[in-house]
Amino acid sequence: MGAQVSIGDFSVMTSLSRKALRHYHDIGILEPAHIDSHTGYRYYDNSQVDHAHIIRRFRSLGMSIPDIKALLSTDDAAARTEIITTHLEQMEAQLQQTRDAVGALRELLAPVPTAASVEMRHEPALAVWSISATIDIAEIDSWFGAALATLRDAVTTTSGADSAIVPGGFYDRELFLESRGSATLFVPAPQSAPAPGGVRAEVLPAADYAVLTHSGDHQGIDRSYAAVGKYANEHLISHQGPIREHYLGSTPAEPTAFTATEICWPIFRTTPPPD
Structure with a gap:
C-alpha cells in the first residue's frame, strides 16, 4: 500500500473529475481505499493511480463499463487480450461506418446525377x-x-x-x-x-x-x-x-x-x- 491522498489530489493525478470518481465508486470499478466515517471524505491509495489511468484511457476509447470491469477483474492474460482485441475490432467497424457516412455526405453536396445511361x-x-x-x-x-x-x-x-x-x-x-x-x-x-x-x-x-x-x-x-x-x-x-x-x-x-x-x-x- 502507498500513501493515501484526498479525492482532490487523486483527481489531479488521474485526470478524473470528482463526479467521475464518485460514479466509478458507485458502480464498483474504482473504490476508495478509505472513507472517513465522520466526514464522508474519500481517500485513495497511490497504488490506485495506474488502475485509474487504465479506466480513463479505455473509457476515452469507448470501451463499455462491463468490459472494463471484466478487464480489471481478471489476471488471465489471454482473457484480457480477447477483451481488448474485440474492442479494437468494434472500433475498426465504427471507423469504417464513419468513413462510409462521410462519403455519403460528400455525395449529398453534389446534385443527383443525370440519368443518361437509363x-x-x-x-x-x-x-x-x-x-x-x-x-x-x-x-x-x-x-x-x-x-x-x-x-x-x-x-x-x-x-x-x-x-x-x-x-x-x-x-x-x-x-x-x-x-x-x-x-x-x-x-x-x-x-x-x-x-x-x-x-x-x-x-x-x-x-x-x-x-x-x-x-x-x-x-x-x-x-x-x-x-x-x-x-x-x-x-x-x-x-x-x-x-x-x-x-x-x-x-x-x-x-x-x-x-x-x-x-x-x-x-x-x-x-x-x-x-
Whole structure:
C-alpha cells in the first residue's frame, strides 16, 4: 500500500473529475481505499493511480463499463487480450461506418446525377422460382441473405451448378412508403424441374421498365434510385407497380458480393415493345 491522498489530489493525478470518481465508486470499478466515517471524505491509495489511468484511457476509447470491469477483474492474460482485441475490432467497424457516412455526405453536396445511361427495356414473361415475404425494411438484409441461400441451394440440388444464377427481386412500394411491405426474390427456373419445398414456381408477366445500372455494392444506391425515378417521371409515364432489381456479378464463393444492381422502374410504354 502507498500513501493515501484526498479525492482532490487523486483527481489531479488521474485526470478524473470528482463526479467521475464518485460514479466509478458507485458502480464498483474504482473504490476508495478509505472513507472517513465522520466526514464522508474519500481517500485513495497511490497504488490506485495506474488502475485509474487504465479506466480513463479505455473509457476515452469507448470501451463499455462491463468490459472494463471484466478487464480489471481478471489476471488471465489471454482473457484480457480477447477483451481488448474485440474492442479494437468494434472500433475498426465504427471507423469504417464513419468513413462510409462521410462519403455519403460528400455525395449529398453534389446534385443527383443525370440519368443518361437509363435504357428502356421490355422484360418478357419469365418462369422463375421465388420466395416472398412481408417484411419490415430493417429486416431486408437478413431476409435477403436467407432467401438467396435457399434459392441457390434449390438450383444447385436440381441442376448441379449455380454459377450462372442472376437473382432478381421485386419490392412493393409499401416497403418504401410504410417501411413494411412485400418482397420477392427470384431466380430463373431450371428447365423441366419441379420447385422444391419452400420455393414457389411462377411465371413473371411481361413488363416494361426504365433501367439504370448501379455499380458496386448498395452504398449510395438511393442516389441511383433518385436518378432513374426522376428520369421516369420527367420523360416517361411512371407505373405504380413494384420495383424490380437484378443482381449481377456474384459468385458461388461470394453469393451476395454483387458488382452491380440493375434498378428497373416500371413504366407505361406508349409504343409497342420490340419483338
